[in-house]
Amino acid sequence: MFLIVACFQSSNNIAIAAALDAFGLKTGIGDSIRMLLLINAAIIVFLYAGRNLYRVIETVMKCLILMMVIAFLLNCIITKPSIPDLLAGLIPTIPDGDRWLLVGLIATTFSVAAAFYQAYLVREKNWTEADRQSGMLDSVIGIATLGGITLVIMMTSAAMFYGNEQVPKLKSAADVALQLKPLFGVWAQVIFGIGIFAGAISSFLVNALIGGHILADGLGLGNKIESKWTQHFTTAALLCGMIVAILSFSTGMSHVTLIVFAQALTVVGVPVLALTLIYLGIVKRRENKASIPIWVLLAATIGFLTTGLLAARTVISIFKQFNQ
16 A cells, blocks of 8 residues: 555656646756645644644645536536537547556546545544445535546547647647636636646645555554654655655656646555455445445455456556567
């Protein structure tokens, strides 16, 4: 889990650098590195100095998500995407060209790591069996909201970019920001930059916290968010992500490509987490310690097989690229 988080954290750092491009700032590698150093230092200070960390993170996440929902939804309405084309898009097809886009999309939306971490969040909120209905409602609303944002962004992108020869090849965040132009005009890049920045920051600490928290618990050094070893290992995840991002800048790849590649790599370790969840579910069910429905275990098994297939394809693709 810690290694998956560290890999995903690098994409958050790269997104911060991409936000600078989206703002229209012509920044070099040095500017990006200084920005990452500053933000990571600020996050680490907040991690150690903050109080009631869970409540603060929860409130900030809600505000940032609300901002993104309003901005992208209004823009989507103005772009008027084709309803027949949207319905046709429900038919599963393999996209032409770069399949890393598909793998990266699944890795960042079908988050087994987040599902695994739910047990820790339930414990932080001191929930019991009596809170199950409330927890289910929270889960449904959260998943529907984030899934809805993803759908709206894809609909807007398709309406703006598909078949439009005037659109440049999407190499930078500034190019992708054109999808917001119908609503925000010349401010599209700034608004999109704020969106990327908000998206990266909203998962910046939370993502690292997942890895640090579970590693501390796994080593028997503390199972609370505010335990010192959770803070230490979270800091290590933050630094790993920052260092990998800084080193990746030397490759000369675009920020968009780097983000997709970093997110796609996270699927490699996900099957282990999925299998662990299934194992825990079966054991607790046999011990009569949890009333887990059979359909939940079956759905989890399908998820495991899906992530296993993606992980295998990802490893094979990477192996072929290194041998070319």
